[in-house]
Every structure is written in structure tokens, then in C-alpha cells.
Amino acid sequence: MRWSTWKGYLFIAPWLIGFLVFTLYPILSTLYFSFCDYRVLSEPRWVGAQNYRSLLSDSDYFWRSVFNTVFMFIGVPLSIVLGIGLALLLNLKLRGQAFYRALFYLPSVVPAVASAFLWLWVLNPQNGLAAPVNQVLNQAGSGAINWFTDPATSKWGFIVMDLWMIGSAMIIYLAALQGVPIHLYEAAKLDGASPWMMIRHVTLPHISPVILYMAIIGIIGAFQYFTQTFVMTQGGPENSTLFYSLYLFQNAFQYFRMGHASAMAWMLFLVTALATFLVWRISLRYVYYEGQA
Amino acid sequence: MDAKRRWNPVLGHGALLLLSGLFMLPIAWMLSTSIKPDTELFQDRIVWIPSVIEWGNYYKALTTFPFWLYLKNTVIIAVFTVIGTVFSCLLPAYAFSRMRWRGQGIWFAIMLSTLMLPPQVTMLSVFLLFRSLGWVDTFLPLIVPAFFGNAFFIFMLRQFMLTLPKELTDAALLDGCSEFQTLRFIIAPLCKPAIVTVALFSFVAAWTDFLSPLIYLNDAEKYTLAVGLQYFLGRHGEQWNLLMAAATVVTAPMVIVFLIAQRTFIQGIALTGMKG
Numbered sequence: 001m002r003w004s005t006w007k008g009y010l011f012i013a014p015w016l017i018g019f020l021v022f023t024l025y026p027i028l029s030t031l032y033f034s035f036c037d038y039r040v041l042s043e044p045r046w047v048g049a050q051n052y053r054s055l056l057s058d059s060d061y062f063w064r065s066v067f068n069t070v071f072m073f074i075g076v077p078l079s080i081v082l083g084i085g086l087a088l089l090l091n092l093k094l095r096g097q098a099f100y101r102a103l104f105y106l107p108s109v110v111p112a113v114a115s116a117f118l119w120l121w122v123l124n125p126q127n128g129l130a131a132p133v134n135q136v137l138n139q140a141g142s143g144a145i146n147w148f149t150d151p152a153t154s155k156w157g158f159i160v161m162d163l164w165m166i167g168s169a170m171i172i173y174l175a176a177l178q179g180v181p182i183h184l185y186e187a188a189k190l191d192g193a194s195p196w197m198m199i200r201h202v203t204l205p206h207i208s209p210v211i212l213y214m215a216i217i218g219i220i221g222a223f224q225y226f227t228q229t230f231v232m233t234q235g236g237p238e239n240s241t242l243f244y245s246l247y248l249f250q251n252a253f254q255y256f257r258m259g260h261a262s263a264m265a266w267m268l269f270l271v272t273a274l275a276t277f278l279v280w281r282i283s284l285r286y287v288y289y290e291g292q293a
Numbered sequence: 294m295d296a297k298r299r300w301n302p303v304l305g306h307g308a309l310l311l312l313s314g315l316f317m318l319p320i321a322w323m324l325s326t327s328i329k330p331d332t333e334l335f336q337d338r339i340v341w342i343p344s345v346i347e348w349g350n351y352y353k354a355l356t357t358f359p360f361w362l363y364l365k366n367t368v369i370i371a372v373f374t375v376i377g378t379v380f381s382c383l384l385p386a387y388a389f390s391r392m393r394w395r396g397q398g399i400w401f402a403i404m405l406s407t408l409m410l411p412p413q414v415t416m417l418s419v420f421l422l423f424r425s426l427g428w429v430d431t432f433l434p435l436i437v438p439a440f441f442g443n444a445f446f447i448f449m450l451r452q453f454m455l456t457l458p459k460e461l462t463d464a465a466l467l468d469g470c471s472e473f474q475t476l477r478f479i480i481a482p483l484c485k486p487a488i489v490t491v492a493l494f495s496f497v498a499a500w501t502d503f504l505s506p507l508i509y510l511n512d513a514e515k516y517t518l519a520v521g522l523q524y525f526l527g528r529h530g531e532q533w534n535l536l537m538a539a540a541t542v543v544t545a546p547m548v549i550v551f552l553i554a555q556r557t558f559i560q561g562i563a564l565t566g567m568k569g
Contacts, residue, residue, distance in 0.1 A: 001395075007472060008394030014381035015404065018441025023407055026418035033417070040421075086312065092305045102555060103313040106320065109547040111501040113522045114540035121326060121533050122319045127335045129322050135337075164316065168562050175563035217409070224411045227503040231523050245413050252417050253508065261417055269414045276409050 033262035087173035108167030151240035354538035377439035386450035453487035
């Protein structure tokens with residue numbers, strides 16, 4: 001090997017070792033464990049595809065967790081609409097935008113465990129901020145919303161909470177909005193376009209790769225949903241918030257079924273790989289890097 | 294047209310004020326609850342300012358769980374994480390932006406492909422690895438991985454290094470500097486804003502991380518604030534004023550860091566499109 005090649009590998013060594021030990025080896029060994037009966041304290045024993053078979057035929061827990069996770073996809077379009085809406089407002093030429101931007105971003109710096117406490121209390125149906133709404137609903141005769149204590153609404157509680165923590169997405173949309181060439185708006189204005197037509201025909205097409213990217217990130221994010229449900233609901237009531245990552249964690253660290261957990265981890269890996277491939281295809285079509293690739 | 298132009302800023306400010314106020318409501322509710330006496334917690338209407346302001350809740354919250362111990366643990370982990378992350382990301386970022394070598398493209402592509410990998414995919418096997426080393430119930434599983442690079446931060450630093458003129462490195466190399474010296478004395482000082490961003494994000498990530506300390510720390514003496522807080526909920530489930538006081542105390546350092554370094558935060562997120 002040439003000296004320059006050696007030097008290159010030397011410089012990337014910290015990451016390269018980390019990649020081999022903490023990413024590549026775990027992915028491969030997890031694949032092996034996913035075909036084993038592995039209870040942590042005893043040696044792994046090869047059982048073929050049994051873990052996959054028993055998971056895929058388990059409608060009470062596994063499919064329930066998949067269903068709950070897929071339900072959370074509802075939050076993706078909501079977050080896109082709210083995120084772009086806020087970004088459009090923050091992109092108006094007004095005084096004090098840095099102040100508003102800080103207020104919208106602030107909820108995103110609240111540590112997950114603290115925001116979990118906070119939302120349990122805010123959405124407490126009798127004494128929280130949700131109480132006045134429930135009083136109105138009760139008077140109207142339509143019944144109170146019990147949020148995290150009712151299986152029918154518990155997931156909506158998490159969706160609302162996620163929308164509150166939209167800060168990062170909003171900043172990304174704002175950066176995308178600021179990247180739309182100004183002359184396009186000027187041309188549209190000369191042609192007599194209304195503000196709504198400009199958003200529809202100039203802004204949205206320009207930021208569509210970002211929207212697509214954020215949608216895919218949102219879908220992967222649903223599969224990673226863990227801290228909030230672990231702290232707030234432990235999967236309940238009636239398994240209505242048993243999400244994919246929570247069930248994976250329970251299998252591994254509460255039931256000590258490493259084989260099952262590994263099979264779930266590998267299925268998650270396949271989902272992520274597919275999503276990464278999609279993002280890559282999108283970026284090939286839309287994004288071009290300045291300077292060297 | 295003129296009337297419309299005069300009204301637009303008013304509508305804009307109105308919408309922004311209304312929405313940002315809505316976003317602040319839960320935080321205001323947290324602060325308000327944290328100073329309520331026990332007797333005023335459960336009322337049928339919303340009370341923002343209690344009749345008696347009970348600052349004692351903060352004292353009680355901080356003494357009913359070993360707050361200072363957990364703060365110390367969290368700070369130790371966060372500081373080592375920041376040091377490890379900055380050093381282990383600078384070198385690969387330099388190799389991916391300012392050097393030319395065979396294999397550069399393929400390794401960079403491999404690194405990018407790991408960006409979206411959820412920790413849940415690798416955590417089982419990494420846990421078994423650290424367990425076999427006897428590292429469970431120590432800070433090592435939380436600190437050591439930080440010394441082996443992070444794809445996000447390497448990418449972020451690389452993007453920044455690409456914007457520096459190529460002549461800088463050429464001149465230094467001609468003058469007899471080694472690549473390492475060039476990085477140490479020329480590139481790294483110029484990358485200060487990007488390094489601050491990386492330090493800040495890794496600090497916040499270590500401070501708020503829940504999953505890893507939950508998996509690796511069993512001994513209550515070793516908990517971080519995030520995990521300690523979670524156990525606090527189990528023991529004081531109905532004392533919302535104490536819970537909100539504890540949540541406020543754990544949140545406050547993050548808010549202060551954010552307010553001081555706001556520009557760095559915002560630019561960092563916009564730069565990499567990363568979720569903070």
C-alpha cells in the first residue's frame with residue numbers, strides 16, 4: 001500500500017475501529033443470535049427460524065407493537081404540516097423572529113424524562129391543563145378525553161407530545177425555505193401569483209426532497225420510540241402503547257429472550273436499510289454537493 | 294393594497310405570538326405546579342399562581358433523591374463523552390475532507406450509510422460485549438464508545454473543513470508540516486465554530502440519554518439524572534409539585550446552555566439536517 005493510503009486509514013482509525021466493533025460486529029452477531037435460543041445466562045443454542053416464526057404468529061404482542069408503531073405514522077404528515085407552517089411564519093420579514101424561533105425550539109431541549117413527567121401532568125384528565133377542555137366536552141355530552149389512561153386515546157397523547165417537540169424539524173424546514181432562490185418569487189410575483197400560489201408552485205416543489213427525507217426519518221423515528229412510553233405508560237393501558245422498541249427492550253432486558261429480541265432487532269435493521277436506500281436514491285436525484293463529493 | 298401591507302405584520306405577529314404562547318403553556322404549567330403547596334395541586338379549575346408560593350418543593354425534591362450525586366455522575370459522563378467525541382471525530386473528518394487516498398470514497402459512503410441506524414439494532418450485542426468485559430454497572434459503556442467516532446459529527450466537521458481553502462494545507466505541507474501537525478495547528482483552530490457545535494450536541498445528547506444508562510447502570514449510586522428522575526416518578530407518583538420541581542431542575546441546565554449557544558444550535562441543525 002502507498003504511504004498516503006496508510007495515512008488515510010490511520011486517520012480514520014478511531015471511527016473505523018468503532019464501526020467494526022460497535023456496528024458491523026453487532027449487526028452480524030445479532031443475525032446469528034436471532035436464529036438461537038439465547039437466555040443470556042446459558043449459551044446460545046441454534047434453533048433455526050423458530051424465533052421469527054413465533055414472533056410472526058404472535059398477534060397479542062409482536063403484531064400489536066407493529067400496529068401501534070405504524071399508527072404513530074399519523075404523526076408524520078401532521079409534523080410536516082406544522083413544521084412547514086411554523087417555518088413559513090418564521091421566514092416572514094418581521095422583527096423579533098429570533099425570539100419566536102427560540103420559543104418554538106425550547107421544548108426540544110427539555111430532557112425526555114422531564115418532558116415525560118410534564119406531559120403526564122399536562123394531560124391529566126381531571127387536574128391538568130386538559131381538564132378545562134374535558135369540562136366543556138362533558139357539558140356538551142360527548143365525554144371526556146382521558147389521554148394516557150384510555151387505550152383509545154393513549155397514542156394520540158404521544159402524537160400531541162411529539163408535535164410539541166417539533167423544534168429540530170422546524171429549523172430544518174426553515175433552512176430549506178431560505179435556500180429557495182429569491183428570483184423565483186420575484187418572477188412569480190410579476191406573473192401575478194398569490195402568496196398561496198407561490199407556496200404551492202415555488203416553495204413546496206423546491207423543498208420537496210427535504211420533506212421526503214423528513215418523512216423517512218419520521219418513520220424510522222416511530223420504530224425508535226422508547227423513552228416516553230417506558231417512563232409514562234410501560235406499554236399500557238391494555239398494550240395500546242406497546243411500541244416496537246419497547247417490546248424489543250422488554251424481550252431483551254426483562255424477559256431475557258435475547259433470541260426474540262435479536263430477531264426483532266434484525267427486522268428493524270432491514271426496515272432501516274430500506275429507508276436508507278430510499279434516502280440515497282432521493283439524494284442522487286435531487287441533491288448535488290458543491291466541491292468534492 | 295396599502296391597507297393590506299400595513300395589516301400583514303400585525304397578522305404575522307399575532308399568529309406567532311399565539312402559537313409560541315401555546316408552545317410555552319406546558320412549560321409554564323410545569324413551573325407553576327413546581328411552586329404549589331400540596332393542598333392546591335388538585336383543583337377543578339386551572340390556577341396559575343398559587344395562594345402560597347412553596348419554594349420548599351425544590352429543596353424537598355433535591356433532598357428526597359440524591360440529586361447532587363446524580364448530577365456529578367451525569368457531568369462526569371457528559372464531559373468524557375465530549376472530549377472523546379471531539380478528538381475521535383476530528384481525525385476522520387480531516388481524512389475525509391483534506392486528504393486524498395485510495396478507499397476514501399468507499400469508506401465515506403459506508404460511514405454515511407450508518408447515519409440512520411437506530412441504536413436498538415446494535416444495543417443487544419454491544420450489551421453482551423460490555424457484559425463479557427465486566428463493564429456493566431460502570432460508566433465505561435457510556436464513555437468508551439464516544440472515543441470511537443460518531444458518523445454525524447464526522448460528517449458535520451467534514452462539511453465545515455471542505456469550506457476552508459485548499460491552499461492552507463498545501464502551504465503547511467510544503468513547509469514541512471506533517472498531516473497531523475497541519476490538522477493540529479492550522480485546520481483545527483479554524484474549525485472552532487464547528488468543534489463547539491459538536492461539543493454542544495454531544496454534551497446535550499449525553500445529558501439527556503436515557504436508554505444506555507438504563508441498560509448499563511443497575512446500582513442506584515451510579516444513576517444519571519435522567520434515570521434517577523425516572524425512579525423518582527415511581528416513588529412520588531402523585532406528588533406532582535415535587536415531580537415538576539425535579540423536572541425543572543433537570544431541564545434548567547439544558548435551557549441555559551441553549552439560550553447561551555442558540556446560534557450554534559440552530560446553525561448546527563440546519564447544517565446537517567440532524568435531529569437534535
